[in-house]
Amino acid sequence: MSYGIVVVERKGDSLFKNRSDNVVWHSGSVSRSDRSDRLGHLGCTVWFTGLSGSGKSTVAVALEEELFAASLLPYRLDGDNVRHGLNGDLGFSESDRAENLRRIGEVSALMADSGLLVLCSFISPLQIQRDSVRELHRAAGLPFYEVHVDVPLAVAEQRDPKGLYKKARAGEITDFTGIHQPYEPPKNAELSLNTHTSSPQECAAKVIDLLRSEKIIK
Amino acid sequence: MSYGIVVVERKGDSLFKNRSDNVVWHSGSVSRSDRSDRLGHLGCTVWFTGLSGSGKSTVAVALEEELFAASLLPYRLDGDNVRHGLNGDLGFSESDRAENLRRIGEVSALMADSGLLVLCSFISPLQIQRDSVRELHRAAGLPFYEVHVDVPLAVAEQRDPKGLYKKARAGEITDFTGIHQPYEPPKNAELSLNTHTSSPQECAAKVIDLLRSEKIIK
Numbered sequence: 001m002s003y004g005i006v007v008v009e010r011k012g013d014s015l016f017k018n019r020s021d022n023v024v025w026h027s028g029s030v031s032r033s034d035r036s037d038r039l040g041h042l043g044c045t046v047w048f049t050g051l052s053g054s055g056k057s058t059v060a061v062a063l064e065e066e067l068f069a070a071s072l073l074p075y076r077l078d079g080d081n082v083r084h085g086l087n088g089d090l091g092f093s094e095s096d097r098a099e100n101l102r103r104i105g106e107v108s109a110l111m112a113d114s115g116l117l118v119l120c121s122f123i124s125p126l127q128i129q130r131d132s133v134r135e136l137h138r139a140a141g142l143p144f145y146e147v148h149v150d151v152p153l154a155v156a157e158q159r160d161p162k163g164l165y166k167k168a169r170a171g172e173i174t175d176f177t178g179i180h181q182p183y184e185p186p187k188n189a190e191l192s193l194n195t196h197t198s199s200p201q202e203c204a205a206k207v208i209d210l211l212r213s214e215k216i217i218k
Numbered sequence: 219m220s221y222g223i224v225v226v227e228r229k230g231d232s233l234f235k236n237r238s239d240n241v242v243w244h245s246g247s248v249s250r251s252d253r254s255d256r257l258g259h260l261g262c263t264v265w266f267t268g269l270s271g272s273g274k275s276t277v278a279v280a281l282e283e284e285l286f287a288a289s290l291l292p293y294r295l296d297g298d299n300v301r302h303g304l305n306g307d308l309g310f311s312e313s314d315r316a317e318n319l320r321r322i323g324e325v326s327a328l329m330a331d332s333g334l335l336v337l338c339s340f341i342s343p344l345q346i347q348r349d350s351v352r353e354l355h356r357a358a359g360l361p362f363y364e365v366h367v368d369v370p371l372a373v374a375e376q377r378d379p380k381g382l383y384k385k386a387r388a389g390e391i392t393d394f395t396g397i398h399q400p401y402e403p404p405k406n407a408e409l410s411l412n413t414h415t416s417s418p419q420e421c422a423a424k425v426i427d428l429l430r431s432e433k434i435i436k
Contacts, residue, residue, distance in 0.1 A: 029279065030286045038291065061247065068248045073256065075332040085354065086324040089317075099307075106304040107325055114293040116332055136303065 035115035041072050041217045043112040045137055046207060048121045049130060049186060050149030051178045052164055053156035055195030055203070056121035059149060062200035063207050067117055072217060074117040077108060092175070098129065105133035112142045117216070125183045143216060147207060148189040151196045153178050253333035259290050259435045261330040263355055264425060266339045267348060267404060268367030269396045270382060271374035273413030273421070274339035277367060280418035281425050285335055290435060292335040295326055310393070316347065323351035330360045335434070343401045361434060365425060366407040369414045371396050 036042050046063070048056040060076050067074040082104055083090075090096040101124055111118045124130050130146055137144035156178065157165040168176035177183050186192075191210050193203040211217045254260050264281070266274040278294050285292040300322055301308075308314040319342055329336045342348050348364055355362035374396065375383040386394035395401050404410075409428050411421040429435045 029283050030292070034286065035291075038286075038289070065247050068252065068256075071256070073253075073333070074248070077328075081328065081331075085327065086321055088324075103304055103321070106306075107328065109303065110295075110299065110325065111329065111332065113299075114329065114332075114334055115291070116334075 032113065032115070039073050039115050041115075041117060041211075042143060042215075043115040043117070044143035044145065044211070044214075044216050045108040045112045045118045045120060045133075046145045046147060046211075047108070047124070047130065047133060048119070048147050048149050049124045049189070051151065051153060051156040051183055052123055052176070053159045053161060054149040054151045055193075055200065056123075056149045058200045059193060059195065059203045059207075060119040060121045063119055063204040066201075066204050066208060067217075070217070072117060073115065074119055075111060076119045076121065077104060077111075078121050082107070101129045101133065105136050108133070109137055109140050109142055112137070113140065117211075123177050123183070125177045125181060127184045127187060130186060143214065145191065145207075145210060145214070146186055146189040147210075148186045148192045149203075150185070150192050150194050155196045250331065250333070257291050257333050259333075259335060259429075260361060260433075261333040261335070262361035262363065262429070262434050263326040263330045263336045263338060263351075264363045264365060264429075265326075265342070265348065265351060266337070266365050266367050267342045267407070269369065269371060269374040269401055270341055270394070271377045271379060272367040272369045273411075273418065274341075274367045276418045277411060277413065277421045277425075278337040278339045281337055281422040284419075284422050284426060285435075288435070290335060291333065292337055293329060294337045294339065295322060295329075296339050297341075300325070319347045319351065323354050326351070327355055327358050327360055330355070331358065335429075341395050341401070343395045343399060345402045345405060348404060361432065363409065363425075363428060363432070364404055364407040365428075366404045366410040367421075368403070368410050368412050373414045 032043065048060055050056050057076075057078055060078075064074045064076050082100075086107065087100045087103055090100050101122060104120065104122060108118045108120050124133075134144050134146065160166055164173060164176060165179065167173045168179040173179075175181050191206060193206060195203060198206075208217070250261065264278075266278055268274050275294075275296055278296075282292045282294050300318075304325065305318045305321055308318050319340060322338060322340060326336045326338050342351075352362050352364065378384055382391060382394060383397065385391045386397040391397075393399050409424060411424060413421060416424075426435070
């Protein structure tokens with residue numbers, strides 16, 4: 001056997017199931033409830049899924065602004081900030097994409113545990129990927145909301161803010177979601193938004209309604 | 219070329235250097251300064267390093283309590299909460315231990331970016347490991363404080379809260395830091411604590427003094 005970490009048994013709820021042998025939680029005295037009392041909201045993860053160009057990050061930015069203006073504490077996770085650092089060692093192979101989302105799911109859960117309103121924007125094209133992230137939140141007792149940013153492929157392709165669809169059609173990109181790889185629409189999303197018919201602010205307002213009805217925020 | 223993520227150029231400061239091609243930051247409107255104004259402190263990482271049994275987590279728990287009682291927002295990262303989830307795929311080989319600390323460094327930086335006072339307790343035995351974590355914070359413009367929890371090996375071994383030293387001496391654990399593997403004392407720690415001569419609360423107070431003198435907290 002080999003150990004590298006001092007471990008102490010956690011007396012309260014465990015955030016994650018024990019997946020490494022001989023490592024258990026250290027008991028801490030600041031609880032989720034304490035954090036929630038301080039921040040005025042429960043920690044949770046809002047997970048935006050949808051095609052490239054669907055408007056996930058645009059809605060997340062609008063939502064972040066609204067929540068922050070309401071004196072709450074949101075934080076956005078994008079491909080942008082995790083692809084550089086945490087997942088900078090990963091490429092775009094199938095297994096690397098799965099590992100990319102697994103790690104993001106774990107980080108979003110840690111951040112939700114810290115009390116933040118975590119706003120994740122990732123294409124996350126496969127049901128099984130999203131279900132895995134949902135499950136790890138459920139196991140940790142952390143609220144998780146899947147939000148489908150649902151625009152027709154033609155709309156996303158027409159927007160093509162970075163010219164990626166154009167490159168995909170030209171064969172310069174060979175495994176682009178929606179063109180070469182499937183996007184599986186969510187089966188159990190808590191909310192569906194259409195950025196083609198609603199503004200980012202209107203979409204953000206719908207998420208806020210959801211969070212209010214779920215008693216995440218007041 | 220292949221892409222999986224919509225990318226939008228970030229106009230402000232970048233958290234991390236660009237390590238994946240074609241992925242850059244999405245510009246957001248809630249800045250670190252906004253978060254700091256809201257929370258009453260700057261986001262930062264306090265990195266406790268020391269032998270197994272030195273008291274890293276005990277001090278971190280005491281510090282978390284003190285900071286939270288002062289209406290601030292700390293969050294602890296331990297081997298406990300990341301070994302289960304984020305790093306549940308890693309073992310205790312040399313390369314896995316390095317990857318373990320790399321990911322933790324990245325997560326602590328994300329959390330510090332969100333505005334939290336991140337308290338990390340990891341043996342992190344090698345100077346190069348701690349320097350890497352320090353460097354990624356520096357590159358991201360995030361304050362980082364290395365705190366050596368410095369007790370003699372004999373004291374840590376005498377405490378042996380989980381019986382790990384005993385197992386190491388008996389050969390049941392074969393690569394235990396301090397017994398079989400080196401612990402390199404920090405060359406450039408901002409603070410050194412000795413839990414043999416000071417209580418956890420006294421140690422926590424010294425970290426608070428440091429954070430105050432660094433203008434992280436008021």
